[in-house]
Amino acid sequence: MLTVLKSLETLWLWREQQDGKDIGFVPTMGALHEGHLSLIEKAKSENDQVIVSIFVNPIQFAPNEDYDTYPRPLTKDREKLEKIGVDALWAPNALEMYPEGFETSVSVAGITQLLEGAYRPHHFDGVTTVVNKLFNQIRPTRAYFGEKDYQQLQVISKMVRDMNINTKVIGCPIHRDKSGLALSSRNAYLSPEQLDIARRLNSVLKSAPDLMRTMDIAEAETKMKNILGQAGFDKIDYVVIRNAETLKPVKNKREEEMRVLAAVWLDKTRLIDNMGI
Ligand code: AMP
DSSP states (O other): OOEEEOSHHHHHHHHHHTTTSOEEEEEEOSOOOHHHHHHHHHHHHHOSEEEEEEOOOGGGSOTTSSTTTSOOOHHHHHHHHHHHTOSEEEOOOHHHHSOTTOOOOOOOOGGGGSTHHHHSTTHHHHHHHHHHHHHHHHOOSEEEEEGGGHHHHHHHHHHHHHTTOSOEEEEEOOOBOTTOOBOOGGGGGOOHHHHHHHTHHHHHHHTHHHHHHHSOHHHHHHHHHHHHHHHTOSEEEEEEEEETTTOOBOSOTTTSOEEEEEEEEETTEEEEEEEEO
16 A cells, blocks of 8 residues: 655654664656666565655756656556555655745765756756755665666765765666667657657667777767767757766776766757766
8 A cells, every 4th residue: 555645744654653674765756657667666675665755856957947847647656656566655745845944955066067067057956955855854774766867876876975874875777668768757748750869869879889999088979979960869968978986087998987978959858868888
């Protein structure tokens, strides 16, 4: 039976009842798809209780972004959580999370200035603030994040290390459809023609190791950018090969673990993807 929790009072009561149990936590913004469900399955296999949060976090969206239009199919989401056997759903509204007078922010320096942080300046402060609150509210044993948002996973891991939060952060592989397209709630914005173009993104990223055999990193990045442009993407924020942990430029490709990461646009929809090299 899925327990639906909408107020902090009921959440804390639920939490008290779980004392001594291992609690797995999967934070989401809802519009659940197989990618989210793969995180939940992993959480179920490693914990006594699994709690999922659905909260479209206003402070991680810039005014020109898609906060208002972000899909919110709560009834369908609840059904999916019930079917997969989740124990509790934490679904606060914005006022429960940010009551009047709220004015604290949690901010990780350094890594948040790169890539996504450069294109979405306040995004990661919004993410770390809400995840910190969620961790305080739930005090999970383990929390599950997708590599789909690879930089977010690194930022949260850093926050947890830096702030001695007693939760183990677990990164989970990207769930893709048969064509290789990374599942995302934002794929719902795409027309069939745009979906065809979106499917090219992962095949271009997959070519990175081959390109790097015959050219240096800067050349490989330019080549991928050109191919993405030809494939029909309207704008490319970045397609880069970086150190897999710091996300800084690679100094020595023979010694560092590397990752290729991209953010691209199809009309008003921004898509991100990444892959280990
Ligand atoms: P979101 O609801 O988009 O904020 O995502 C909630 C969590 O699910 C985040 O940790 C995401 O990285 C993860 N996630 C989203 N899409 C996927 C996917 N295709 N594969 C694996 N994890 C995902």
